[in-house]
Amino acid sequence: MSKTTVKKSLEGFDAGELRQLILDIYTKSKEAKEILDFYAVPDIAKKLDEYKKRGTTVCETRSPTTHSAHKGYHQKIINSRSRR
Incomplete structure (x- = not known):
């Protein structure tokens, strides 16, 4: 899937759905967890x-x-x- 396709798909999400999607990805992906942890607390x-x-x-x-x-x-x- 291309970045453009993902972007278009995400445009249909409201704020709550985006939060839930991010939390699901955070839970299931070690790489996403590492990136989001650093984003939240950049040590x-x-x-x-x-x-x-x-x-x-x-x-x-x-x-x-x-x-x-x-x-x-x-x-x-x-x-x-x-x-x-």
Whole structure:
């Protein structure tokens, strides 16, 4: 389904129906829950720490050659985010 189709479909919803739809998606989708939680309470420091841990985990699970090739790239991302 295209974004335009979804948009047209949502135009027919009233405020209560939209709230219920968002709550249903929040309940059923881990990704939606993460996005909406951050939207409601944007704790940037916590999210940065979370992504730093994920980046380390991803790098450590790769082969040594892949890890070394991407280590500098990941470190640049972490460093640039830390400075903000």
